[in-house]
Amino acid sequence: MTTVDDLKRRVADLLAAYPPESTPRQDFLDARFDAGLAWIHFPEGLGGLSAPRSLQSVVDKELAAAGAPDNDKRRIGIGLGMAAPTILAFGTPEQHQRFLRPLWTEREVWCQLFSEPGAGSDLAALGTRAVRDGDDWVVTGQKVWTSGAHKSQWAILVTRTDPDVPKHRGMTYFLCDMTAPGVEVRPLRQITGEAEFNEVFLSEVRIPDAHRLGAVGEGWKVAQTTLMNERVAIGGTEFPRDGGMVGVVAETWRERPELRTSELHDRLLKLWVEGESLRLVSSRLRQQLAAGAPGPEGSAVKVAFSELNQAASGLEIELLGDEGLRYDDWTMRRPDGVNFLGREAGYRYLRAKGNSIEGGTSEILRNIIAERVLGLPSEPRIDKDVAWKDLPR
Amino acid sequence: MTDLLYSEVEEDLRASVRALFSDRAEPAALIARTETAEPYDLKLWRTLAADLGAAGLAVPEALGGHGASAREVAVVMEELGRSVAPVPYLGSAVLATSALLAADTSQAEVAETLGKLAAGTLIGALAVPLSAAPGAEFPSTVAAAADGTVSGRVRSVADASVAELIVVPAVGPDGPGLYTVDASAAGVTVAEAISLDLTRRIADVTLEKVAAKRVAGPSVAASALDTALVTAAGLLASEQLGIAEWALTETVRYLKERYQFGRQVGSFQSLKHRLANLYTDLINARATARYAADCLASGDDIAIAVAVAQARNSPIAVHAAEEAIQLHGGIGMTWEHPAHLYLKRAKSDEIAFGTPGRHRAALAPLIDLPA
Numbered sequence A: 001m002t003t004v005d006d007l008k009r010r011v012a013d014l015l016a017a018y019p020p021e022s023t024p025r026q027d028f029l030d031a032r033f034d035a036g037l038a039w040i041h042f043p044e045g046l047g048g049l050s051a052p053r054s055l056q057s058v059v060d061k062e063l064a065a066a067g068a069p070d071n072d073k074r075r076i077g078i079g080l081g082m083a084a085p086t087i088l089a090f091g092t093p094e095q096h097q098r099f100l101r102p103l104w105t106e107r108e109v110w111c112q113l114f115s116e117p118g119a120g121s122d123l124a125a126l127g128t129r130a131v132r133d134g135d136d137w138v139v140t141g142q143k144v145w146t147s148g149a150h151k152s153q154w155a156i157l158v159t160r161t162d163p164d165v166p167k168h169r170g171m172t173y174f175l176c177d178m179t180a181p182g183v184e185v186r187p188l189r190q191i192t193g194e195a196e197f198n199e200v201f202l203s204e205v206r207i208p209d210a211h212r213l214g215a216v217g218e219g220w221k222v223a224q225t226t227l228m229n230e231r232v233a234i235g236g237t238e239f240p241r242d243g244g245m246v247g248v249v250a251e252t253w254r255e256r257p258e259l260r261t262s263e264l265h266d267r268l269l270k271l272w273v274e275g276e277s278l279r280l281v282s283s284r285l286r287q288q289l290a291a292g293a294p295g296p297e298g299s300a301v302k303v304a305f306s307e308l309n310q311a312a313s314g315l316e317i318e319l320l321g322d323e324g325l326r327y328d329d330w331t332m333r334r335p336d337g338v339n340f341l342g343r344e345a346g347y348r349y350l351r352a353k354g355n356s357i358e359g360g361t362s363e364i365l366r367n368i369i370a371e372r373v374l375g376l377p378s379e380p381r382i383d384k385d386v387a388w389k390d391l392p393r
Numbered sequence B: 001m002t003d004l005l006y007s008e009v010e011e012d013l014r015a016s017v018r019a020l021f022s023d024r025a026e027p028a029a030l031i032a033r034t035e036t037a038e039p040y041d042l043k044l045w046r047t048l049a050a051d052l053g054a055a056g057l058a059v060p061e062a063l064g065g066h067g068a069s070a071r072e073v074a075v076v077m078e079e080l081g082r083s084v085a086p087v088p089y090l091g092s093a094v095l096a097t098s099a100l101l102a103a104d105t106s107q108a109e110v111a112e113t114l115g116k117l118a119a120g121t122l123i124g125a126l127a128v129p130l131s132a133a134p135g136a137e138f139p140s141t142v143a144a145a146a147d148g149t150v151s152g153r154v155r156s157v158a159d160a161s162v163a164e165l166i167v168v169p170a171v172g173p174d175g176p177g178l179y180t181v182d183a184s185a186a187g188v189t190v191a192e193a194i195s196l197d198l199t200r201r202i203a204d205v206t207l208e209k210v211a212a213k214r215v216a217g218p219s220v221a222a223s224a225l226d227t228a229l230v231t232a233a234g235l236l237a238s239e240q241l242g243i244a245e246w247a248l249t250e251t252v253r254y255l256k257e258r259y260q261f262g263r264q265v266g267s268f269q270s271l272k273h274r275l276a277n278l279y280t281d282l283i284n285a286r287a288t289a290r291y292a293a294d295c296l297a298s299g300d301d302i303a304i305a306v307a308v309a310q311a312r313n314s315p316i317a318v319h320a321a322e323e324a325i326q327l328h329g330g331i332g333m334t335w336e337h338p339a340h341l342y343l344k345r346a347k348s349d350e351i352a353f354g355t356p357g358r359h360r361a362a363l364a365p366l367i368d369l370p371a
């Protein structure tokens, strides 16, 4: 059993062997991974120590205090939050060895090739085809809204391998090399002016069977693990008191007394209280996760997080009045990673609109809460026993 | 008696304005235009303002207009909200025109300028920030000198970047006045800002000893300016109605077309109720907008009608545009789908001529509900 003292000693050893001041960033990340201090709840040899997840903060604090470099979670959020736990759960030992280290050390950035123009909320309706050809699979189809595809070396990919069975049963999950021939990434501009996401066209892309994750036809089960982790990754984000989107507005309030009105004051305080309670809910969620029992709160936290971000960023524009009529820059660019709080008020307001769509819409999450958490009867389903190819669309 | 319905003449006017916009302000072209050197469509403006006569609706016939009223202007504003067409209607036909109409129209200078604004041959702007609310103090950032020149700076002026004539509130040696300046005169700088609203731009106007003509002196300048702001705020409620109406119509259309889980997405009751709520908002927005327009036309109950319309319709338009994005899913977050143009317009309109909170505060003393 790993103890706090044990961890502190390991951190001290790492820092002694690789002094942050004189060690190149990449070398330090490699060494940290090899010391099992990357994600301590992962197995030994895969960046972890099979230690309780709750102790990760001990490592993080010690390293931050020593000024050690860390990986950029904004750039590799999808890898860390979605790809890694899925690969850990379903991957072969070879896949663990091949993918987890470069993922965590930021050598390889990951994206998520799930959504398609005709399959968003209804992910299991997707139509990108994968056909077996010897040791390879040949994949053809179109994906959309793929965040960060332009920066990614690898993707988690769900495909249709059997159109003749009901939709949930005919899917297979792959790890896709984004540099392979036939993968084409086109920027898809969004409401903010920038192209954070993309369209991805797959034309006869060859994926070796060794890069399949889970069994043929079990892609839905694998994808469920990814989606569960995605919600926790979004809802369980750690932020300090007075942090997040509310913190930004609160800062403007403190610095700009001339903008204050009593009505806005009431609304800001209400949002501040919501922010503080959400901070506590999400730290409870992390504690549950550390204790090994991720509760059903994940979906609800994500809904609340989206609403709070939207209310706070909307309030900020109103508060700014005249300045709220302006934007910083509409120039089309392809950012390195996602930064909800980045740039100015107008950007935050527009970007926050995506919070309730990406990673499962608030409507879908409410359905999940109602049906799976509260046990309410589900909507009548007409797509359960119909072969995918015969579905109305 | 207040008339909250649309007259036949108003319906005809709406039909022609709508036909014009659906023909010449198609969303894909609008989005493409926002990033060109000509974000405003001045050809479309000429057709709307001159050929359809929309610029002179509220101007008396004797002054070269059509002798209609704020009610008809409101119908044009509704259609503007529904199409977000990039034309300087608010700045020219509403703000500058209302300010001059409230000045001394027996002055030859005022009459002549109004005639050109009404004919759509001259584009005007009123040099106040778009956020300026009715009832605010007379602005003091521009000074008028004894030699008849004006100097100063006004930020965030709607439609200023295409204006040919600017009506400037300025404080002279004997008090507040309204002045007109030629936008191309020496000393005028109009710097376009990067606007949140892509189809209605704001610009910062700097005046350095610019030759100006005084069109209203201390006795009327403040009330003329306030009339312009009250009129604009009241009419903006109709634009907000148009935005909400677009959002509801398009979202309903999309949710009938879009299939997920083998069903039309619009068949989910949770979404049906959301759309029904939007409809409920919409009928409220229409009634308050119509009432404000009717009061502006008749002169009765203006202050309450405008405050109610702004306090109610601003959040309705923002909410409707936000719902449109959310219910369109990923497509709603893209640049190529027009929903963002409406969100940007709705959010800017929420600030324009006073936020809803400000209008509620303005309402309190009028209805004897002090804090």
Ligand SMILES: Cc1cc2nc3c(=O)[nH]c(=O)nc-3n(C[C@H](O)[C@H](O)[C@H](O)COP(=O)(O)OP(=O)(O)OC[C@H]3O[C@@H](n4cnc5c(N)ncnc54)[C@H](O)[C@@H]3O)c2cc1C
Residues within 6 Å of the ligand: A111, A112, A113, A114, A115, A117, A118, A119, A120, A121, A122, A144, A145, A146, A147, A148, A197, A354, A357, A358, A359, A360, A361, A362, A363, A364, A367, B258, B260, B261, B265, B268, B270, B271, B326, B327, B328, B329, B330, B331, B333
């Ligand atoms: C900023 C951003 C980043 C994204 N990044 C990625 C990415 O990296 N990878 C990826 O694969 N995808 C990504 N997505 C896609 C995202 O997962 C989908 O947009 C989302 O799942 C919704 O699907 P859709 O857009 O097809 O909407 P639709 O499913 O068509 O939904 C339309 C509307 O109907 C509602 N609706 C649908 N079904 C129901 C129902 N059963 N009950 C009630 N309401 C319903 C939805 O909530 C929505 O409001 C991203 C999206 C955004 C906005």
